[in-house]
Amino acid sequence: MPPSSSTRSKTVTIKQVAEAAAVHPSTVSRALNPETRYLVAQEVAERVLAVAQRLGYRRNLLAAGLRTGRSHLVGMLVPDIANTVFSPILSGAAERLAAEGFSTVVADVGREPGRQLEIARELATRQIEGLILATVQRDDPVVDFCLEQGIPAVLVNRAEEKRRLSAVVSDDALGMQLAVDHVVELGHRKIAHLAGPDSVSTGHLRRRAFYGAMEQHGLRSVDTLHEAAEGYSREEGAAATRRLLDRAPGITAIVAANDLLALGAYDALKERGLRCPQDISIIGHNDMPMMDLVTPPLTTIRISHNALGREAADLLLQRIRGDDPEIRNIVLAPSLVVRESTAPPPQGRARRPRAAKTPAKAGVAG
Amino acid sequence: MPPSSSTRSKTVTIKQVAEAAAVHPSTVSRALNPETRYLVAQEVAERVLAVAQRLGYRRNLLAAGLRTGRSHLVGMLVPDIANTVFSPILSGAAERLAAEGFSTVVADVGREPGRQLEIARELATRQIEGLILATVQRDDPVVDFCLEQGIPAVLVNRAEEKRRLSAVVSDDALGMQLAVDHVVELGHRKIAHLAGPDSVSTGHLRRRAFYGAMEQHGLRSVDTLHEAAEGYSREEGAAATRRLLDRAPGITAIVAANDLLALGAYDALKERGLRCPQDISIIGHNDMPMMDLVTPPLTTIRISHNALGREAADLLLQRIRGDDPEIRNIVLAPSLVVRESTAPPPQGRARRPRAAKTPAKAGVAG
DNA sequence: CTGAAAGCGCTTACAG
DNA sequence: CTGAAAGCGCTTACAG
Numbered sequence: 095m096p097p098s099s100s101t102r103s104k105t106v107t108i109k110q111v112a113e114a115a116a117v118h119p120s121t122v123s124r125a126l127n128p129e130t131r132y133l134v135a136q137e138v139a140e141r142v143l144a145v146a147q148r149l150g151y152r153r154n155l156l157a158a159g160l161r162t163g164r165s166h167l168v169g170m171l172v173p174d175i176a177n178t179v180f181s182p183i184l185s186g187a188a189e190r191l192a193a194e195g196f197s198t199v200v201a202d203v204g205r206e207p208g209r210q211l212e213i214a215r216e217l218a219t220r221q222i223e224g225l226i227l228a229t230v231q232r233d234d235p236v237v238d239f240c241l242e243q244g245i246p247a248v249l250v251n252r253a254e255e256k257r258r259l260s261a262v263v264s265d266d267a268l269g270m271q272l273a274v275d276h277v278v279e280l281g282h283r284k285i286a287h288l289a290g291p292d293s294v295s296t297g298h299l300r301r302r303a304f305y306g307a308m309e310q311h312g313l314r315s316v317d318t319l320h321e322a323a324e325g326y327s328r329e330e331g332a333a334a335t336r337r338l339l340d341r342a343p344g345i346t347a348i349v350a351a352n353d354l355l356a357l358g359a360y361d362a363l364k365e366r367g368l369r370c371p372q373d374i375s376i377i378g379h380n381d382m383p384m385m386d387l388v389t390p391p392l393t394t395i396r397i398s399h400n401a402l403g404r405e406a407a408d409l410l411l412q413r414i415r416g417d418d419p420e421i422r423n424i425v426l427a428p429s430l431v432v433r434e435s436t437a438p439p440p441q442g443r444a445r446r447p448r449a450a451k452t453p454a455k456a457g458v459a460g
Numbered sequence: 461m462p463p464s465s466s467t468r469s470k471t472v473t474i475k476q477v478a479e480a481a482a483v484h485p486s487t488v489s490r491a492l493n494p495e496t497r498y499l500v501a502q503e504v505a506e507r508v509l510a511v512a513q514r515l516g517y518r519r520n521l522l523a524a525g526l527r528t529g530r531s532h533l534v535g536m537l538v539p540d541i542a543n544t545v546f547s548p549i550l551s552g553a554a555e556r557l558a559a560e561g562f563s564t565v566v567a568d569v570g571r572e573p574g575r576q577l578e579i580a581r582e583l584a585t586r587q588i589e590g591l592i593l594a595t596v597q598r599d600d601p602v603v604d605f606c607l608e609q610g611i612p613a614v615l616v617n618r619a620e621e622k623r624r625l626s627a628v629v630s631d632d633a634l635g636m637q638l639a640v641d642h643v644v645e646l647g648h649r650k651i652a653h654l655a656g657p658d659s660v661s662t663g664h665l666r667r668r669a670f671y672g673a674m675e676q677h678g679l680r681s682v683d684t685l686h687e688a689a690e691g692y693s694r695e696e697g698a699a700a701t702r703r704l705l706d707r708a709p710g711i712t713a714i715v716a717a718n719d720l721l722a723l724g725a726y727d728a729l730k731e732r733g734l735r736c737p738q739d740i741s742i743i744g745h746n747d748m749p750m751m752d753l754v755t756p757p758l759t760t761i762r763i764s765h766n767a768l769g770r771e772a773a774d775l776l777l778q779r780i781r782g783d784d785p786e787i788r789n790i791v792l793a794p795s796l797v798v799r800e801s802t803a804p805p806p807q808g809r810a811r812r813p814r815a816a817k818t819p820a821k822a823g824v825a826g
Numbered sequence: 827c828t829g830a831a832a833g834c835g836c837t838t839a840c841a842g
Numbered sequence: 843c844t845g846a847a848a849g850c851g852c853t854t855a856c857a858g
Contacts, residue, residue, distance in 0.1 A: 107835055118845045123837060130837090135843055156526050156587045157835035160850050165522060167565075167586075175551040176766070178544055178749065185541040188568055197565045197586060199533075202554055213558075220533075220563060221522045357753060383544065387723060389755040400542070473851055484829045489853060496853090501827055523851035526834050 106151045115145040122146070126153065159221065168196045168410065169217035170226040171210065171236070175202045178382045179399055180228055183250055186403025187226055194411055196223070203229050210236050218243055224410045226403075230254055231293050246413040250406035251399070253295045253423065260413070262405040262424045266296060269395040269428040270303035271310075273349050273377045276393070276430055278311045281438045282347040282375060285313065286338050287320035288331060288359055290351035297322070300351045300379065323355055331358020332365075339366060346374055346439035353378035353385055353394055356435070360388070371437035381431055391433035401426060472517045481511040488512070492519065525587065534562045534776065535583035536592040537576065537602070541568045544748045545765055546594055549616055552769025553592055560777055562589070569595050576602050584609055590776045592769075596620055597659050612779040616772035617765070619661045619789065626779070628771040628790045632662060635761040635794040636669035637676075639715045639743045642759070642796055644677045647804045648713040648741060651679065652704050653686035654697060654725055656717035663688070666717045666745065689721055697724020698731075705732060712740055712805035719744035719751055719760055722801070726754070737803035747797055757799035767792060 108126070112119040117138060124130040125142035134142070145151075159165045168191050172180045188198040199222065201213045210229060214236050217225065224246040227236060232255040240247040241258060249261035277285055287304040290297030301320055308314060321338040323330035331354060338345070339362065350356035356378035363370050370376050370390055378385065378394035385392040405424050412418040474492070478485040483504060490496040491508035500508070511517075525531045534557050538546045554564040565588065567579045576595060580602050583591065590612040593602060598621040606613040607624060615627035643651055653670040656663030667686055674680060687704040689696035697720060704714070705728065716722035722744035729736050736742050736756055744751065744760035751758040771790050778784040 105835090108837095109835080119835090120837075120846080121844060123835095124844090127837090133843070138843080152581070153585055154526075154587060154835055155585045156522055156531060157850090158837070160520075160522050160526050160852085161835080161837045163850075175554065176544075176548040176749075178542075178547075181544075181547040182542040184566070185568055185570070188541065188566055189570065192567070197567070197583070199563045200550070200554055200566050201558070201563070202551055204551070204555065215518070217563070219519055219521045221520060360753070383542075384750040384754065387726070387755065388750065388753040471851090474853095475851080485851090486830080486853075487828060489851095490828090493853085499827070504827080520851055523834090524853070526836085527851080527853045529834075 105154070106146075106149045107154075108151070111142065111146045111149055111151050114149060115142045117142060126151075163221075165221040165223055166196050167199055167220060167222045168224045168226065168414075169199045169201060169214075169220075169222040170228070171201050171203055171213065172228045173202075174204050175200060178384075179251075179380055182399040183228055183403035183406070186400035187250070187407040188403075190404045190407035191411070196411075211239060214239050218245060224248075224414050226250055226406050226410055227259075228252065230295075232295050232298060246410060248406050248409045248413065250402055251296070255295070257421060257423065260409050260420075260422045260424075262402050262409060262426070263295070264397040264402065264428045265425045266299040267303040267306070269379060269397070270300050270349070271307045272428070272430040273379065273395055274304060274307035274311065276432065277347040277349060277375055277377060277436060278313070280347075280375065280436060283313060283439075284342070284345045285347045285349060286342060286345045288334055288338065288348050288350040288355050289320045289322040290326055290355065291324060292322060297326075297351055304349060323351075323358070326352045326354050328354050328358040328361065331355035332361040333358070335359040335362035336365075339368075347436070348374060348376045350376065350378050353380045353382050353392060356392055356394070357388065371435050373440060375436040375439070377436055379428075386433060390435045393433045393436040394431055395428045396431045397428045398426065471520070472512075472515045473520075474517070477508065477512045477515055477517050480515060481508045483508060492517075529587075531587040531589055532562050533565055533586060533588045534590045534592065534780075535565045535567060535580075535586075535588040537567050537569055537579065537595045539568075539595045540570050541566060544750075545617070545746055548765040549594055549769035549772070552766035553616070553773040554769075556770050556773035557777070562777075577605055580605050584611060590614075590780050592616055592772050592776055593625075594618065596661075598661050598664060612776060614772050614775045614779065616768055617662070621661070623787060623789065626775050626786075626788045626790075628768050628775060628792070629661070630763040630768065630794045631791045632665040633669040633672070635745060635763070636666050636715070637673045638794070638796040639745065639761055640670060640673035640677065642798065643713040643715060643741055643743060643802060644679070646713075646741065646802060649679060649805075650708070650711045651713045651715060652708060652711045654700055654704065654714050654716040654721050655686045655688040656692055656721065657690060658688060663692075663717055670715060689717075689724070692718045692720050694720050694724040694727065697721035698727040699724070701725040701728035702731075705734075713802070714740060714742045716742065716744050719746045719748050719758060722758060722760070723754065737801050739806060741802040741805070743802055745794075752799060756801045759799045759802040760797055761794045762797045763794045764792065 108119045108122045112122045122142050125134045125139040131139055191198050203210050226248055228250045230249050230252045234254055237254055237258055247259055249259055253261040253263050289301040292298050319342055321334045323334040348359050356376050359376050368374055378392050381394045381396035385394055474485045474488045478488045488508050491500045491505040497505055557564050569576050592614055594616045596615050596618045600620055603620055603624055613625055615625055619627040619629050655667040658664050685708055687700045689700040714725050722742050725742050734740055744758050747760045747762035751760055
């Protein structure tokens, strides 16, 4: 064996180990795999292990995967890796998957959402065993693809309208309820919603929940309105806020669908010479990093994105194992974080809170 | 062929396409691959393509990879995916790699830096073709591993002392020079450095550069000091700042090795009832997202982390292709972003700037 | 231009 | 407990 002891780590195969240990390759395979090791005489197993070690043998997962049909690879599609909302989801999911022997391939859909399907197809080509989708629209072709191809998949952060796949999301209705309750309790009546894109579940659901919560407080029609941003960005938030301010200069509170949008609202208020919270209160959604450090520190609805990622990974893992064929929706409860961007409305500008009023019966659930 | 037309997408193989198209599997392979298509009669190629399409054939990259020895998989090790400094690096790299047909497997070293080597080994098992390391210490065993195993690898953001691998980093000396120049120009003389961990190149280099820059301004010994944080976090930054304040209550400016550290300094100042910038100026490093929105908006040194990631990917790609065997260091120029956390020192507390003084000859370069 | 064969490195029924 | 064989799905010299 000429090139055997060279330093140039030419890949050592099971065959070479077998030769050096004077056993058959199949025996090496059995000895090396803890799961099948019991099939091999202990002394032989030890010898094989020692030889493998000495030769610097390293299993080729590609080859094993071809044979077993398992890649131990999971794909994750995110709208933007660098977005501080999605990176903890990715992080939480990847950690959980790694613990179970799966590696995570990330695909940043980023600039080209149209390429989503193409990316999913590419990942399928790599024989990924499952897909975590954080990119999904309310009705998304990627979901069709996964269903057709029989690729185990779960949604995270955003859900699909038709609920064809399991999803892990924050309770948007509850979150919005907490937000609206908070500003109403502070005495606000003229409250506007800075909505997210309606094509995405969070945008859609939070907007609906906003109106639901408002109705519960007996606030409707003239008192309530919303303006939707076309995307979840600071710029879009500022633009939508400007439109809001033009349409309804009398508002005293803005409930945003998202922290980034709320930050955009900060910018727009500043432009108009309005102060937050003295003139207008603002509340966000997500509690992304640094929100305690912006000025004013942002009151918002906290979601544990890391937990979202972990749960999604767990769900996917079950799916891959075939444990649990049920489609389930896991909804995590968000919580209110009161900081300094919300305060009572300016004197004489808002009507007094009608605290004693019974919630309208039109409201959801409780 | 019984299970052929079932909706349960049983994987269609080249063999089945060959049968349906009445050609040999090798011909299918050649027809399907754009690179070898020219070897096949156009009419045959078209027929094969059509059949493949109809049958829903999808290439198995695992199988192809086993045969060709190429996985088209690249691994990336990051200290923390959710860190806003590393996510844009990952994002920039992944995008570039995707454009060249490589998928990126992320491994968050996160909680367990000790597991780094283990993770690298695992990725090697997956036959990754290269590794991008954002986790490296000044002297790192993972580098040894890559070298031994002959795995193409490049470092990003952090460099290794021995320069055994190519690296893409920000010019730490220049960044620190810009930072020190800025506060000195504002009139500060009693300037302290809030240093990062010395085990990491950025911590080490920025500290050295701090002293170099100070000397150039004729500031040394009693005037200058530093306190090192044990990690790049807000908490560590606050703790180190407290120590700094205890040791040298007279300082009027803090030059931090990192934005997170600077944010920690904000916290510590607040605790002591000190105002930034009125009592003490603070300057960061990185310009991570949101730094324009914290209070006060942070003056800092901007680094394009996305560009860092892109360049690292390009370098790795060359390496993988074997184009460029040179070890090279790409250093990107950072820039000063002046915001509101820096101002002239409080009256009567700092000595007047000795603006006319010639830089000490001990200084680096220019 | 096309086919037949070998082989990438592994795993796993099948015998014994 | 171990060996011999087959095969995962592909690609690629080798003939013709």
